[in-house]
Amino acid sequence: MEEQNNSEAIDPAVKPAPAPVPAPAPAARGTGLWLKIIAVLYAVSIVAAFVLISKADAIKKTRTKDMDISKLAALGQAKKHAVGVVEIYGAISQGNSSRAWERGSQQIAKKIRALAADKDVKAVLLDINTPGGSVGAVQEIYSAIKRAKLETKKPFIARFGEVSASGGYYVASACDLVIAQPGTITGSIGVIFSVTNLEGLMKKVGFRNEAIKSGKFKDIGSPMREMTADERKLLQGMIDDSYEQFVAAVAEGRKMTIEKTKTLADGRIFTGRQAVELGLVDKLGDLRDALDAAGEMGGIGKNPRVIRDSAPFEQLMSLMDSKLQFLGTKAMADALETAPSLEYRWYGR
Amino acid sequence: MNPINTLEALIDRPEIISGPERPEGLGRTGLLGYFAGTLGLFMFLRMQEAVPPGTLSFLTVLALVLAANFLFAGIMHLFMDLTGDGSRGGASRLFLAFGCTDFLLTLLVPLGFFSGIKAFNGFLGFCLCILLLIYARVRLVRRLYSVSANKALLSVGLPYAGLLALFFIGFFYGLVWLIWLLV
Numbered sequence: 003m004e005e006q007n008n009s010e011a012i013d014p015a016v017k018p019a020p021a022p023v024p025a026p027a028p029a030a031r032g033t034g035l036w037l038k039i040i041a042v043l044y045a046v047s048i049v050a051a052f053v054l055i056s057k058a059d060a061i062k063k064t065r066t067k068d069m070d071i072s073k074l075a076a077l078g079q080a081k082k083h084a085v086g087v088v089e090i091y092g093a094i095s096q097g098n099s100s101r102a103w104e105r106g107s108q109q110i111a112k113k114i115r116a117l118a119a120d121k122d123v124k125a126v127l128l129d130i131n132t133p134g135g136s137v138g139a140v141q142e143i144y145s146a147i148k149r150a151k152l153e154t155k156k157p158f159i160a161r162f163g164e165v166s167a168s169g170g171y172y173v174a175s176a177c178d179l180v181i182a183q184p185g186t187i188t189g190s191i192g193v194i195f196s197v198t199n200l201e202g203l204m205k206k207v208g209f210r211n212e213a214i215k216s217g218k219f220k221d222i223g224s225p226m227r228e229m230t231a232d233e234r235k236l237l238q239g240m241i242d243d244s245y246e247q248f249v250a251a252v253a254e255g256r257k258m259t260i261e262k263t264k265t266l267a268d269g270r271i272f273t274g275r276q277a278v279e280l281g282l283v284d285k286l287g288d289l290r291d292a293l294d295a296a297g298e299m300g301g302i303g304k305n306p307r308v309i310r311d312s313a314p315f316e317q318l319m320s321l322m323d324s325k326l327q328f329l330g331t332k333a334m335a336d337a338l339e340t341a342p343s344l345e346y347r348w349y350g351r
Numbered sequence: 352m353n354p355i356n357t358l359e360a361l362i363d364r365p366e367i368i369s370g371p372e373r374p375e376g377l378g379r380t381g382l383l384g385y386f387a388g389t390l391g392l393f394m395f396l397r398m399q400e401a402v403p404p405g406t407l408s409f410l411t412v413l414a415l416v417l418a419a420n421f422l423f424a425g426i427m428h429l430f431m432d433l434t435g436d437g438s439r440g441g442a443s444r445l446f447l448a449f450g451c452t453d454f455l456l457t458l459l460v461p462l463g464f465f466s467g468i469k470a471f472n473g474f475l476g477f478c479l480c481i482l483l484l485i486y487a488r489v490r491l492v493r494r495l496y497s498v499s500a501n502k503a504l505l506s507v508g509l510p511y512a513g514l515l516a517l518f519f520i521g522f523f524y525g526l527v528w529l530i531w532l533l534v
Contacts, residue, residue: 034359040457041355044387047460051394054467059404 084307085296086117086126093347094135094143094169107139111146118150123309124300125157126150127292128177134169134347137193137244144251147176157299161292162186162283167271169346171282172248175255179299181292182274182283189277190348191252191267193244195237197342200225223342244344256281271348354380361451368494373444381450385420388453389413395459395477398467420449423510430506431496440495448495452487456480 090110097106117123128147134140147158160166160174162182167190174180182188204210204226211226222233229237245267253263258281266280277283287295297306357376360367367374393409396402402412428442458480466473485507492503 033362034355037355037358037362044391044457044460047464048390048394051398051460051463054464055394055397055404 082122082307083124083300083302084122084309085293085300085302086120086123086309087129087293088113088117088126089129089131089310090143090170090173091129091131094132094139094173096136096139096142107135107142111142114143114146114150117309118154118156120309123156124302124306125159125296127159127161127296128173129161129163129289129292130166130170130174131163132170133165133167133350134172134190135345137169137344137346140169140172140346141247143173144176147173151176151178157296159292159296159299161287161289162188162274165348167348167350168192172251172346175252177255179285179295180283181285181287181295182277183288184273184275184286186274186277187271187348187350188274188282189266189270189272190350191248191263192269193241193248193344193346194349195223195241195342195344196349197223197229198225199228201227225342240344244346248346252282271350354383358451358454365490365494368444368448368491369439369497377444377447377451381447384450384453385417386413388450388456389416391457391459392416395463395473398463399473416453420453421446424449426510426513427492427506430509431498434502436496436498436502439497440492445492445495448491449488452484452491455484455487458483 088110092105094107094110097108114126114128117126150156151158157179158177159179159181160177162170162174162180163186164183165187166174166182167188171188171191211224213221213224213226215221218230219233219236222236223229249260249263249267252258252267253260256263266282272280272282274283274286278286285291285295293306293308294304297303300306354376357374357380360374361380368377389412390409393402393412396412397404402408424446425442428437428440428445431437431440459477462471462476462480463473465471466476488507489500489503492498492506493500496503496506498506
């Protein structure tokens with residue numbers, strides 16, 4: 003080491019050794035300072051933004067207070083109250099399940115109860131477009147209306163669309179006001195029990211049904227054989243009894259005598275205008291007129307807010323269900339349905 | 352090491368992110384970055400009246416930002432791993448590094464002010480901030496995994512593209528389903 007140093011000093015002609023690699027440059031000193039300044043600015047801007055937003059919110063609230071509170075309250079009240087609308091479309095029957103989106107008589111009765119119990123609903127409008135349906139299902143809706151009227155004292159209004167015959171009219175007879183279009187088909191007050199007789203067809207295809215029964219009426223209404231006289235007599239008794247119930251309901255609802263009602267209750271159908279003349283319908287009008295009338299009867303005036311019975315989710319599920327059933331065999335099974343039933347129904351459509 | 356020192360070190364010597372040891376204070380700084388960035392974003396959105404007020408609203412946005420970045424960091428690391436570059440970085444380090452880039456979202460607060468006095472377009476400012484954020488993230492991914500700029504850009508854009516594709520598939524399926532229901 004000593005020698006090397008000496009030689010370097012002595013011999014200047016020798017090429018100097020390369021300079022050592024310089025150490026990496028130290029980090030720029032300004033970055034930390036800038037970051038601190040940015041942090042302070044950020045904190046200040048956050049506080050300023052917070053204050054600004056709070057003040058803007060406060061101004062908005064004050065602006066609301068400046069308005070006439072009583073007017074606002076009245077506006078809110080008027081908007082809050084509504085007319086509940088229940089749609090009764092298609093043949094009325096007891097649903098095959100308790101699914102909320104199915105349109106069976108239980109679901110319709112449930113909707114009627116729910117709307118009548120809603121304190122914002124001041125009147126209930128039944129939008130009816132049905133040829134009727136099975137006796138039990140129709141009476142379930144009828145009794146739901148009667149009970150709701152008794153418990154809540156709210157007015158019920160029936161509005162007829164294209165057809166509101168038989169069971170459709172039975173339901174409407176429980177309402178305080180009945181509105182129909184001039185050309186609506188209504189009436190058909192009566193009962194029907196129809197049995198399909200497939201005996202001839204079965205013989206042709208070589209099919210025979212054997213029924214072992216506990217009593218002679220156990221297979222009453224069977225499509226596999228001719229109806230007996232005793233069975234016909236028994237069924238006629240049932241039909242007469244159901245007919246009396248129908249007539250009594252119409253007479254009570256329309257404030258008519260039983261005798262007068264029976265003159266109209268031979269199963270005939272009427273137009274809406276004829277029905278007004280006969281006292282079966284109160285007045286002619288469309289859905290708008292019916293809503294206005296419901297609003298006035300409910301004490302909330304014309305052009306009321308409307309609450310529909312159907313929730314969007316239920317509508318969607320109903321749509322999906324009907325699609326899936328259509329793809330399946332249910333539609334076919336329904337079409338081939340031969341089981342007889344007692345019905346308040348008009349078969350003209 | 353306080354977060355400012357960590358940030359200073361990351362800015363001045365970005366190569367430390369890919370070092371064998373995790374840079375000191377990266378965890379704290381990353382999480383603070385998420386918090387500060389989300390607060391800036393939230394204030395900006397409040398000024399535009401795009402989000403409801405309240406602590407719960409802010410916490411919802413923060414949770415959303417954290418969850419999205421956690422998922423994105425995971426996806427990006429997986430992508431790097433699948434393409435053979437995963438050994439150099441780590442998903443947790445990437446997540447925390449992204450937190451550091453979120454400090455850029457604090458710029459949204461002054462931009463919100465300028466937008467409020469109609470001196471600057473708020474949406475344009477927001478887009479600029481997001482572009483800056485993406486640029487910073489691409490730089491970080493490049494550093495962390497030692498990959499090309501294109502691959503870093505691809506890996507940063509991949510989760511967003513995936514989400515967009517999912518959204519469009521869902522939208523298209525919903526449309527077809529609705530048509531099937533109605534027809």
